[in-house]
Amino acid sequence: MKYTYRHEFKKIRLYVEDWFNYITFMENSIRNIFSEYLLIESKVGIMENNPYLLITLIEENGYTIKCKIIANIFPVLEISCDEYIFSVIERILKKVEEATIYYVKIKGSGTIYFVFTPRQQISLTRRRSFIQKILEKIVWGNMIFFFTFSLIVFYLLSIVVGSLYALILTIPLINLPIMIFSDKILDIIGDWDITKYYRSIYIISLKFPLKDYISILRKIGSQKKNIKKMLYINALSFSDNYLKQKIKNLFKDRIGIEINEENITIRKIDLYSLVDSVFLRFRLPTPRIKILNVKYPNVMISGLMLNKSTLLITTGILVNLEEEELRAVIGHEASHAKNHDQLFFFSISSIEYLVRIYIINVLNILSPISEVIYLLLSLTTLFLIAKIIEIRADIEASILLNKSIELASALKKIGVNHVVKKRKNRVLSWILWKTHPPITFRIENLLSVNSNQYNKNLFLTATYMCIKDIEKNIMSMWKNAFFNTLSVRNI
Template identity: 30%
Template sequence: METATATEASRRVVIERNIPEPAVAGLVEFIDRYYVRSKTRLIQDLSYRKTASSTGFELFWILKALGPEQAAPFAVSLKISQAAIELDFPGLDPSDKSLQYGVERTVDEIKAAVLSYSQNIKTTSLYFVIGASEERSEAPDQRGMMRNVAKRIFTGNTTSLFLSFILLSFALFFIIGVYTVFVLISVQLVALIFSDKIVYRIGSVRPDAERPLVTIVSVRSNAETLKSISQHGKKILSQIREEIARSATAAYSATANEELKSTVIGSLLRHGIIASGKEITVKTRDVYRIVHEVSEKFGRPTPKVTIANSIVSNASATGISSSRSTVMITAGSLEELNDDELEAVIGHELGHVAGHDPVILFAATSFEFLGRFYLWFPLLLYLGFFYFLLAFGGIYLIGKFLETRADTESAVVFGNPEALASALTKIGFRQLYREKYNPGTKLFDWFQFDPHPPIYFRIARLSKYSGKQEPVRHTLLVSIRDIIVGFFSALFQV
């Protein structure tokens, strides 16, 4: 999704480009059902018409006055075609600032609707991640219990991980007593030392210098497809993926995508699933090259790379040093982010490794754990549940410092903070929208058990580095200062 804003010349906004043909009609129906119908009291003169393109549509309506923030109605034109999704405000005087709030909110709401539609399509689509470097074809249900446990530990929700760790520590305390602390810290230390190898094995595709390409095949599913899968079980997906992988690795290049589509159609058909070429999207990314170039800019060795077969847009990095690190990227990120955005996100993750953030967090959690049992145990008995709120709140605060420093490292090294801001907008647009139009949530988001600061804060902060040439010294101290200032700014705005 593009972050282009309305220009003074036309007030036209391009929301997104290159829309798959099957998505056009579905998107029109989705916006009509979940956006237009929810605003029936504010919309008048609604009309639909086909554009010059046989698959294009235009929606036109008048948005009534919203109140003091928007005192007058204005016209809205939404064009949806394979070329692009365009939002225009015909007849609007570019110099009229009285309608700026209404225009910006309409743009944000349409962006949110498009994003919601894309997420719905993702959750009902079949995804196959194929790489020439994989030793064998793998499917999630064939990886074994321990591998799934490792995936939950290293990629899951940190709050649930902390809670599980608390319960485990108390259970062990009743069994082995004072040795509990040393046992659990030793287990954490071993996991940290070998975290790069563990995370590397979690992914289903592992690109390298010799075989750097990764292909993501997505198939828009329908009721018949889902019924067929439910009848045959998930093993059918493993079989289909194996057939696609064998074909893809035989002649692997970005120009072979159309041929791969035919292979996918044939494989699906053999398993009783009917799909047309229009319902299949094939995207090939030179992932290892991107990670290698990012590492060179950081002056660090190239880490191991692994791809997780997940539709969620995310990335992570772990390891005790740059020479013993692994970057994990999800299929959702490879599909959704462009090269600049992906570089910025990987730069953020390598910033964690370069700053030894995994080691810092291990030290912080170990210190709290030791202190809980040996230094301030009476305080734990006195405060009870509130102790854990304070302790984990402090650990998450450290996490916010480190996340902000990683943002700074990426922005400074690449000199392109806009790319990271764009990626954050795509990944967290719902949260960003909520924070923008419900100011009270800004303060609430600071108190969440999440190592990441609020997205609105991260994007606003990145904008300060736009066009900045001089290096930033003491990035951690600068980040700590900015976190404190950002929190109190949100506090005083309530």
């Protein structure tokens, strides 16, 4: 019996002018995409103005599988095989989806970025060190990870340590100093300062065909820092058009690489003014601004006092977002600062801890299993509150800055993998120990923002919206389970 499966990637959009490039990219990538299968043949064709790639594979058990990838506004994958092999179909679907996401993200080309700011040390993009990752985790998500992790540690201590007073003191003695100096932690993590006097970021991007990208990276290799120094000197001295010519000549003379001027993009962002205007709109003092030179796209703010907070922006987010998208994302962080979310999480985690210590150690009314269940429910609730606060920050930033579309666009770019892959029910995403709600929910919510529909208490509004989405997805899950059960009985 012949089995046929068809899937349309509804959350991936291709422009008509990209269709042939997409199929060419997929053809060049098939050996990587289907590396675990024996590739028999592949051919490219056109069907009703839609280019397609037809691939014949043999899987490990000897079954022949034919895959057709069709370029369309929403790309299509068709799989036909002699037997229904769910695991193989799932793997092929995932591989094609990932390759398609990658194509959309890079538009079939590879880009090299050079980012610098005047009067700062020239440095290359680097991997985050282990210490930096730990420090980021501490302050990431308004320190909710740190606070919840400390609750687990204190729970284990409560089992070992006998002194109740010693346990009660641990949370302020450990958590409070870290929260007070959280802005200093971001200072340690960051590479460059953005100030009133050195306020701009320069981004030079060079686009190359994907087939040449790896070899060009190898050619640049150890010369990258010297190239960046020369670009830095020229960027401060010449106009954009003349600078493009200088860059073209530099790469041709020093490395032997030809690059067209239309593939050179030069951006200068007055980052200080951008941040200052956003925080002014929130009636907040401008924070200290630090740049972390890593590829990972992220923005975070930390600090107990409004006049002593630090905003950390990675170069990864600067190169990925347009200026108005960046403004919207910074507005989201300003909302966290305005509402003292860090202090709020410290307070509720401390209260939860003290209540639990009282119930377990003083009242002694819970069994060991009940204690564990109580802890798990407490932590799940804390992470759910964190998700609600993220939605509130989205709403507040989109209303105050009138940037709901830009914030949704930024989320799509930053989380393109998550946007496409979140096809299934969102219930699990809501209850997982993650600080951020499902990204698809955030985008849907932002695209339907209407400032007139919200009450003054945005936290209550966000709570209602989150609960409604959880309820809707639970009902959908039960409905699907019910109909699946009926279909099985009918068979």
